[in-house]
Amino acid sequence: MKALADGLFTVFKHLFMKPVTLEYPEKKRELSDAFRGKMVADTNTGEHCCIGCGVCKKVCPSGAISYEKNEEGKVVSYSFDLKKCIFCGNCMYYCPRGAINMTKEYELGCESKENLILTYKKEGEDD
Ligand code: SF4
Ligand code: SF4
Secondary structure, eight states: OHHHHHHHHHHHHHHTSOOSSOOTTTSOOOOOTTOOOSEEEOOSSSTTOOOOOOHHHHHOTTOOEEEEEOTTSOEEEEEEETTTOOOOOHHHHHOTTOOEEEOSOOOOOOSOGGGGEEEEEOTTOOO
């Protein structure tokens, strides 16, 4: 009898509590500024552009990073493999140029493995 009363008490108590879940995807939780989502690499020529130093590749624990350079040694294409990335943020934290940012974008699911390679090309480079 006591167990039944305890159970009913728990049920009624929760009737008046605020839900702890959200009706995703209609409602979304506000993310912290420290959230690590989709990465963006700057392959252009500004103050924060990638110089191809290789630090990010060395600190990436899952080998998710690759880039291509042209004959002059400039990075023309930079890729993250989302099949391997664990979103640890090392590439962003250790890049001496601040060339990598992690956005708050997290809905990265797709139907094709090929689309899980994020590639950023230098402006003017062909696809
Ligand atoms: S650490 Fe930064 S500058 Fe160096 S290769 Fe990686 S993204 Fe480019
Ligand atoms: S977030 Fe971590 S695992 Fe993903 S590419 Fe950067 S260093 Fe590699």
